[in-house]
Amino acid sequence: MQKNRKPDRRTIYTINIIKDSFLELIKHEPYNQLNVAKLCREAEITRSTFYLHFDNLTDVLNSVLDDALLFKDETNPSDNIDPSNLSIDLLRENESMLPACQRIADSSKYRKLLMDSNLSDYIIGRIVAHEKSRMVPSIQKRTGLSESDAELLFIYSIHGSFAINKRHHFVKNDSWYHELQLLNKFTGAGYNSLKN
DSSP: OOOOOOOOHHHHHHHHHHHHHHHHHHTTSOGGGOOHHHHHHHHTOOHHHHHHHOSSHHHHHHHHHHHHHHHTOOOOOOTTOOGGGOOHHHHHHOGGGSOHHHHHHTSGGGHHHHHOTTTHHHHHHHHHHHHHHHHHHHHHHHHOOOHHHHHHHHHHHHHHHHHHHHHTTTOOOHHHHHHHHHHHHHHHHHHHHHOO
16 A cells, blocks of 8 residues: 655656656566566566555555556436346446446556466456445335345356357447346346245
């Protein structure tokens, strides 16, 4: 995690250089082959400069993922919208109905990171932590399920959504929209069958 420092312009610049260099390295090699020395060379900084801002590579990864999740963060989808009845055109226009992993992938700089098989479970965990507080209550409201049951369905859907998006290399195309529409119908029917 970034250490507590006054966020002056130079500090912000250095942190951004580190994160951008991390993303550049990810384009060329998997996360498990990266290290602080490689990152420092890419960023053209010293190790001591790196450690002024981050404790380790995982801190950089977390910061990059947090940036990505906030990049296209949306408010809760309207409770009046039933995702199982959304047309492809409406899905294209309503980003809040898209899976979090697809909203992240709207920026091409994150796609290679999302495709790193060494990070899939970790990234899914970060998405779950980020989205849980807004999605679990939405599922509860829609189904009448307990919090723990709604959380189970949420985690299941995040894993499935990530797998489908990864299959498409996190690129939205007609095939992806078709599959998203189909999965929304499937999920919606399941939610509707669970209503008390």
